[in-house]
Amino acid sequence: MSDSGTEADGEIAGLPARRHSLDRRMILEAGADFIETHGLRQLSMRRLGARLGVEGMSLYRHVPSRDDLLDGIVEVVLDDLYGDPEVYLEPKNGWQDYLLRLARGLRRVALARPQVFPLIATRPPQAPWIRPPLRSLRWIDSFFGALGAAGFRDDAAVAAYRAFSSFLLGHLLLEVAAKGADIAPVEMPEPQGQIPGGLEAYPHVRRLEQRLSEDRSAEEFEESLANLLNRIEALRD
Amino acid sequence: MSDSGTEADGEIAGLPARRHSLDRRMILEAGADFIETHGLRQLSMRRLGARLGVEGMSLYRHVPSRDDLLDGIVEVVLDDLYGDPEVYLEPKNGWQDYLLRLARGLRRVALARPQVFPLIATRPPQAPWIRPPLRSLRWIDSFFGALGAAGFRDDAAVAAYRAFSSFLLGHLLLEVAAKGADIAPVEMPEPQGQIPGGLEAYPHVRRLEQRLSEDRSAEEFEESLANLLNRIEALRD
């Protein structure tokens, strides 16, 4: 993914260059930052252009449309997984270690970009059998390679892939939403609209409100993940 | 939820009335239908107005903003759960039966409105501890009532609530997405962009493509749900 190119442009890499010399990669990176800072709602071609010191119309030289821009941002953010030293494309200590590392790596991506993650979760994938958040073919292929090498038959590997992606999507989307991140890829109204009628009519919720607000997401993630690995183990051979 | 009102207006209920007499409920219903038919992308105030035989600006008499319109649509669609004879607000045959019915009812809602469900899943909830897709306080309170009556301690009930919502969100969002529904609450480009480079570089995916495209979602849902109930059982007392 991400054919960066870098083109040996003679400039300090990773810096937004002086003035001209926009490039696709830099636009996507800026877009991801923009969403993280201001929310998807605020992202317009004109505003992103402004942030890059350029008219919005100039972006079309490098990015075919706003939709493509969003897809590109998803790709770029997911690319962090390739740079994560804790996650291996090739399993090194068995399939359980491999899945554990992959799951935790995706969680780190989600938590690093809580505003962008809903986009990772909900942008329509390139094929119907690609299941977010594992949307990169290289990782999906790596997933099946790891399970195949561990002796999983094809149907078991596919079942594992589906269970794994459902688990990640549900947990990470809700965790990121609870972080106060706007879970909606669409809009972001006020921080939190209080409950209109109050909680009088809902005694259990009222009693549990405090406890419901505690953050146990890390533990819950690990527990559910361990359970998932056990279920997957049961599918093997 | 949904203070319908109906107002004894002297007209055949449920029909879009002759000309005037817009009302909030009818706008929300039309909005849900519009999204289901044309996708969220296409929904604008002006177009929804046109569909109701009115200028878009007239909708503001009944709905404060487009955001509120979307929240209202989510509410109205989720209200189908109250009309579902298979789902009980009060448990009748123990907590497992109660959860099973609730989960299946939510799945029916998702499958009945695949284009709207992503909105249910991703619109920012009214409080941070409300976890989609179970976003109605009445149902959340009912959930805790059922588990409390079954002897769950508070922390166990909260853990169950979290596991239940993560499970539903992950499964249903991915199932609805695979249905060809546009999973994104934001946009809908072409039906499916084929993989750009082809599958040559991904041998496992290539081999498994057929199998990956098979729909086993109903069985997977039931299996994962059964497993979830076992995990929840283990939290009890």
Add this chain to the structure above:
DNA sequence: ACCTGAACACCGTTCAAGT
């Protein structure tokens, strides 16, 4: 009381024109 028309400040996108 409820809907309409015109208006405002934006959008995404195209394209001829500038440098």
Add this chain to the structure above:
DNA sequence: ACCTGAACACCGTTCAAGT
């Protein structure tokens, strides 16, 4: 080769005006 300006067909939203 790359960016800009003007333009087009839209948006959401407000509000005075109509009926």
